[in-house]
Amino acid sequence: MTPPPSAFRQALPGAAALIVGHGIGRFAFTPLIPALVAAGLFTGPQAVWLGAANLIGYFIGSLSALWLADRFGVRAVMRAAVGAVLLATLAGVPEWGFAWLAPWRLLTGIAGALILILGPSAVLSQVAISRRGTVGGLIFCGIGIGIVLAGTLVPWLTRIDIVAAWLGLAALALLLWPFAWAGWPQKPPVSAMPSGPGPRWTLPLYCLALAYLGDAMGFIPHTVFWVDFIARGLGHGVAVGSLFWVLFGIGAALGTLLLGRLADKIGTGAALTLMLAAKAICVALPLVSHTIPALVISSLIVGAATPGAALLASGVALDFVGPEAHRGVWRKLTLIFSTFQALAGQAFAALFAATQAYEAIFATGAGILTLASFAAAMTWRQQRLHKKI
DSSP: OOOOOOHHHHHHHHHHHHIIIIIITTTTHHHHHHHHHHTTSSOHHHHHHHHHHHHHHHHHHHHHHHHHHHHHOHHHHHHHHHHHHHHHHHHOOGGGOHHHHHHHHHHHHHHHHHHHHHHHHHHHTTSOGGGHHHHHHHHHHHHHHHHHHHHHHHHHHHTTOHHHHHHHHHHHHHHHGGGGTSOOOSSOOGGGSOOTTOSOOOHHHHHHHHHHHHHHHHTHIIIIIHHHIIIIISOOOHHHHHHHHHHHHHHHHHHHHHHHHHHHHHOHHHHHHHHHHHHHHHHHHHHHOOSHHHHHHHHHHHHHHHHHHHHHHHHHHHHHHHHHHHHHHHHHHHHHHHHHHHHHHHHHHHHHHHHOOHHHHHHHHHHHHHHHHHHHHHHHHHHHHHHHO
């Protein structure tokens, strides 16, 4: 009997796709923002608007992912999405101006959503139930690994010039593309497809939706403005800003695994509540301290909580509605998340353009996350009552 492939081997296509789609396609732009502004290619608000264009693309991709998978097959969509990120990175040379780069940033957002929504579930549909936790954790580590790679490459390559940094990221995506080429089923997995109207939404699900949309808005200060704040706002420069982005990536790589273990010990509802409260505190931390230890803590904790939010929110929904109804509920929660993420991206970009004040950005994000933690606490309370019945 042939032994099953290792967990690493099974997770490799999904992890490689997430490194390309999110680590490079989405999050590599964050450490590039101060370099783009310093080079005089864009103003600060223009660079932020380019980051917001990616969030609009993510919303479009979220709406179309299941339809595309059903029509063309998961394999074709995943290969095309990874290829689209590579193309957009190669073609989106920033020296050709805002109007040229914005559509390519939009395309990377669309491709990133397709990869995140379809990729992990497609891989996990081929994995034994007993191994899905391990394989899933390895897959989602790809986001953090991609952030670490981009944060390491960008300051080194920007010493040459901006185009070198852009082409270096494209080269990294090209190297990873073969690993993201194979291992996909042709048909979308059942767990990725909607299943009828789903259960009736009750108070706990509405509270969960409020918590999850609050997270979608509240993490934008760090995923868009963090490196620029450290590099230009605090005057530490691109290299130091990128170093803190690497710490953010390390937190993201470990966050899913650590929060999963925490949820096993105290429950998904409690873990989601504590995670959102900690995230709110750490987003607000630069308002009270600019010391290196404070910036390190903020980078690591918000990084860890960024991919972990989806894991915990999905787990809470599963507890309330069960496995059969979960896929329909999770699809709605994902659409809610992407909608408010896109809206908040535009709102934060407008706020920064109007105020040029990082403090307003972090204060707003922390306030939203605080409200989200209260909504999660209400969900947690309902979850405990639900388990007593």
